[in-house]
Amino acid sequence: MHGNRFRHNFLTALLLAPATAWLVVFLVLPFIAIAIFSVGERAPEGGYQAAFTFAQYANLPARATAFWNTMVLAPVGALACLLVAYPVAYYLALRAPARWRLILLALVVIPFWTSLLMRTYAWMYILGGRGIPALLAFVGIEDVRLINTPGAVLLGIVYGYLPLMILPIYVSLERLDRRLLEASADLGATPLSTFVGVTLKLSLPGVMTGFSLVMILLLGEYLIPTLLGGGKVFFIGNALVDLFLQSRNWPFGSAIAITLVAVSVVVLIAANRISTRVSGARRVDLI
Amino acid sequence: MSKSYRDGLPISPEKFVDQLMRLKRGSIGRRDFLGLTGLGIATAVMAREIGIMPTPAFAAENLGDRMSIATWPNYHDPQTFENFKKDTGVAVEVNVFGSNEEMLAKLQAGASGWSLFVPTNYTISTYKKLGIIEPLDMAKLPNFDGTQEDPRFTSEGTIDKVIYAVPKNWGTTGFAVNTKKLTKPMTSWKEFWDTAMAEGDGRTMVHDYQLTTIGNALKYYGYSFNSLKQDELAKAEELLLKVKPHLFAVSSDYQPGMRAGDAWMTMCWTNDGAQLHRDIPEIAYVLGKEGGEIWTDFYAIPKDAPNKPAGYALLNYLMNPQVAVKEHLANGAPSTDARVNKLLPKEVLDNPILYPAADLLTPLEFGAAATLTDPGRAELMARFKSA
Numbered sequence: 066m067h068g069n070r071f072r073h074n075f076l077t078a079l080l081l082a083p084a085t086a087w088l089v090v091f092l093v094l095p096f097i098a099i100a101i102f103s104v105g106e107r108a109p110e111g112g113y114q115a116a117f118t119f120a121q122y123a124n125l126p127a128r129a130t131a132f133w134n135t136m137v138l139a140p141v142g143a144l145a146c147l148l149v150a151y152p153v154a155y156y157l158a159l160r161a162p163a164r165w166r167l168i169l170l171a172l173v174v175i176p177f178w179t180s181l182l183m184r185t186y187a188w189m190y191i192l193g194g195r196g197i198p199a200l201l202a203f204v205g206i207e208d209v210r211l212i213n214t215p216g217a218v219l220l221g222i223v224y225g226y227l228p229l230m231i232l233p234i235y236v237s238l239e240r241l242d243r244r245l246l247e248a249s250a251d252l253g254a255t256p257l258s259t260f261v262g263v264t265l266k267l268s269l270p271g272v273m274t275g276f277s278l279v280m281i282l283l284l285g286e287y288l289i290p291t292l293l294g295g296g297k298v299f300f301i302g303n304a305l306v307d308l309f310l311q312s313r314n315w316p317f318g319s320a321i322a323i324t325l326v327a328v329s330v331v332v333l334i335a336a337n338r339i340s341t342r343v344s345g346a347r348r349v350d351l352i
Numbered sequence: 353m354s355k356s357y358r359d360g361l362p363i364s365p366e367k368f369v370d371q372l373m374r375l376k377r378g379s380i381g382r383r384d385f386l387g388l389t390g391l392g393i394a395t396a397v398m399a400r401e402i403g404i405m406p407t408p409a410f411a412a413e414n415l416g417d418r419m420s421i422a423t424w425p426n427y428h429d430p431q432t433f434e435n436f437k438k439d440t441g442v443a444v445e446v447n448v449f450g451s452n453e454e455m456l457a458k459l460q461a462g463a464s465g466w467s468l469f470v471p472t473n474y475t476i477s478t479y480k481k482l483g484i485i486e487p488l489d490m491a492k493l494p495n496f497d498g499t500q501e502d503p504r505f506t507s508e509g510t511i512d513k514v515i516y517a518v519p520k521n522w523g524t525t526g527f528a529v530n531t532k533k534l535t536k537p538m539t540s541w542k543e544f545w546d547t548a549m550a551e552g553d554g555r556t557m558v559h560d561y562q563l564t565t566i567g568n569a570l571k572y573y574g575y576s577f578n579s580l581k582q583d584e585l586a587k588a589e590e591l592l593l594k595v596k597p598h599l600f601a602v603s604s605d606y607q608p609g610m611r612a613g614d615a616w617m618t619m620c621w622t623n624d625g626a627q628l629h630r631d632i633p634e635i636a637y638v639l640g641k642e643g644g645e646i647w648t649d650f651y652a653i654p655k656d657a658p659n660k661p662a663g664y665a666l667l668n669y670l671m672n673p674q675v676a677v678k679e680h681l682a683n684g685a686p687s688t689d690a691r692v693n694k695l696l697p698k699e700v701l702d703n704p705i706l707y708p709a710a711d712l713l714t715p716l717e718f719g720a721a722a723t724l725t726d727p728g729r730a731e732l733m734a735r736f737k738s739a
Contacts, residue, residue: 110482110725112460127731130738194612210554212614213601295601296560299738307737311453311562312730313460 102319111313121320128321131304138290138300139283142222143276149223150230150275155264157231158238170235173228181225185292188224192217192293213295221289226282230275237271238264266343273340281329301325419662420445422455422469424649425605426627429682436669442662450604451561452724459484459654466654467663473508473648474719476517486653487514492664495671497691505648505688508718517650518671521685523622524708524716525564525645528606532634533616541571541640545591547617549598557618559604562733563719564619564645565592571642578720585732592736602737610635626684626705637705643715648688
């Protein structure tokens with residue numbers, strides 16, 4: 066028996082080894098390096114020089130605007146995404162004919178096969194002066210500017226992250242016990258109160274999963290604001306890029322990165338708590 | 353000069369596919385986005401297979417079959433690299449950058465993979481100090497002739513009588529205006545910034561580059577382009593923060609916006625100004641009468657270059673006046689080499705965008721090394737961008 070358990074443990078360890086090694090090499094070690102950098106100093110010509118100081122963390126208020134912009138963008142973007150995604154997921158899960166469902170789902174996922182960069186790039190040209198504004202000029206509406214506006218950034222975010230929101234909501238709606246809807250109707254509830262009291266409530270775990278997934282990705286977003294916002298709105302992701310690639314202040318960049326990771330963890334835990342509370346005792350596995 | 357420079361398309365279908373394949377193969381860097389979104393021709397990946405046998409001229413040394421160069425958008429005639437490959441069998445991969453800071457960041461991080469790169473004058477002393485560029489072995493560059501170079505533009509490549517970099521071309525930093533949209537004639541940085549907040553509201557671009565954006569804001573008050581003085585920088589910051597809400601974009605990638613008509617005015621380098629004006633005649637290039645930047649871009653070889661023989665071979669090839677003249681026709685920036693100037697057509701030498709009048713040139717300043725590493729200017733830029 067003893068030998069058997071040993072063999073079992075050994076097998077478990079063996080199977081876990083690749084994933085563990087991956088995480089250690091690409092997550093834990095870089096994280097330690099960043100943590101060490103974050104208590105260092107910027108070398109005179111840029112980069113890192115060894116030190117032990119919390120000056121970088123004390124300097125965090127210098128990027129307060131970037132943090133603030135991100136804290137606004139992330140929930141607003143996720144909310145906009147949710148508002149668009151929910152009806153789509155609802156239709157897919159409860160209304161679409163069964164034989165179409167798989168095809169429609171595939172259509173939601175297929176854009177993911179092209180990199181986000183390429184798709185955002187396409188939007189640049191659709192919104193740019195030779196795209197929609199040129200069509201508008203054709204019918205006499207001159208000099209409309211769509212690109213580099215907050216609306217363009219929001220559009221890019223909703224477009225880019227929509228599948229990540231649709232899929233978890235779809236899954237939770239798909240598992241919904243249809244008999245509950247019938248029971249609700251039989252007991253005299255209006256369609257609206259059935260939706261709010263049954264459908265929406267039971268799909269909340271999916272909503273929270275999608276919401277936190279999109280929100281956490283948005284916390285590190287810099288591509289869409291750069292390409293569709295003209296680099297005028299500065300998010301924490303943009304601050305990080307500039308600190309590493311322009312001003313070469315690695316320690317300060319590292320301190321911001323550590324702070325961002327901490328904020329993301331807090332967001333995850335909070336989303337988990339809220340989700341558990343509103344949907345009763347059912348736990349949602351986010352982490 | 354390839355046709356794709358002229359037809360006004362931001363990117364040709366072939367280039368687009370090239371780019372796509374490259375992005376599929378490798379990681380996607382920020383500069384790749386800008387290269388893509390930018391002028392298109394920016395990045396070209398040459399065929400990977402081993403080319404024709406090396407010609408006798410290069411046979412003495414093994415050049416390998418590939419090398420990589422870091423340079424600026426729309427800066428070379430793509431034909432140059434294809435011809436080089438035909439002659440030597442070395443395929444050249446072109447990496448495009450938007451600021452000197454970015455190039456320095458990459459070299460400081462190590463393993464850039466470049467065997468040749470194109471730094472601007474004011475950065476060379478820092479590269480030398482950090483020991484990341486190679487003193488050039490002039491015996492390997494017989495095509496370079498220092499006596500034919502204009503010393504005004506070449507001195508910063510030589511430090512303590514050692515040559516670390518040889519010049520590619522020089523240029524100025526002014527602004528480009530779409531004169532159909534902004535009809536009032538402009539001659540100064542003061543007018544640039546004031547117009548940005550008035551008729552040019554929502555249609556003006558500034559560089560995502562501390563040297564020029566801060567420098568040209570300093571010129572509004574007549575201060576030095578390179579100023580590091582606290583009170584002067586504070587005034588420049590005040591102006592930048594006031595202008596910020598009126599801007600179309602903060603980006604060094606301004607050709608697409610100008611070509612599409614979304615942007616009407618932008619900070620602009622000579623070569624882009626010449627290209628824009630050539631394709632869209634109503635786009636004018638203006639040098640602020642208060643001054644601003646004059647610059648020289650150089651070729652240098654990183655110390656950790658993976659293929660130094662090919663780096664030297666390409667550099668020597670580019671120093672051949674017959675090759676260089678095509679480069680200048682393609683990118684539109686003026687040459688530092690008298691031998692090249694003799695080969696350039698008269699209409700190029702008479703182009704006031706390339707060769708501004710003396711009274712406009714005199715107040716221009718070369719960028720100062722201290723601005724590259726000054727944390728104060730970097731933070732000012734960050735405050736401006738995050739405002």
